Amino acid sequence: MQRAWGLHREAQFRDMGSNxxxxxxxxxxDYKHALNNGPWQFDFSVLILKEYKRKTRPSEMIFDTVDIWVRVIDLPPNKRTEVxxxxxxxxxxxxxxxxxxxxxxA
Structure with missing residues (x-):
């Protein structure tokens, strides 16, 4: 992941179990880049990053959403609006x- 994220300094990974x-x-x-510039994948699976609160048990963390970028091609001009x-x-x-x-x- 260090190469994929383009990190400037080495990151350390600690396995907490249950993937x-x-x-x-x-x-x-580096932290802000990895957290804000996804989505990321590893071994053809989505990698979900969340800020960790030190008092939270890993088993209590929920990884059920991921931000993705969607591009819709060939929309009529009147549909290329923010609304x-x-x-x-x-x-x-x-x-x-x-x-x-x-x-x-757009």
Missing amino acids: IFIVHFGSEG FGKALGNWLGEVVKVDVDVDGF
Whole structure:
């Protein structure tokens, strides 16, 4: 994962069991990059990253969502709006962001 994430400093991985790992990043910049620039995959499986709260048991952590980027090709010009993008995104799941210009068009 270090190569895939393009880390500047070495990260340490600790196996917590049940396919859960704690990653200690060598820098805050590397941590933010890995956390905010996914989705990531490992061995053809999705890799879900979450901020870890030290008092939480690994068995209590829920990994049931992943942010993905969706590109819809060949939309009519009148459908390339933030409003339509949010409507379409909400049909798929929960919208995080719709990429549009300052006028609200993609």
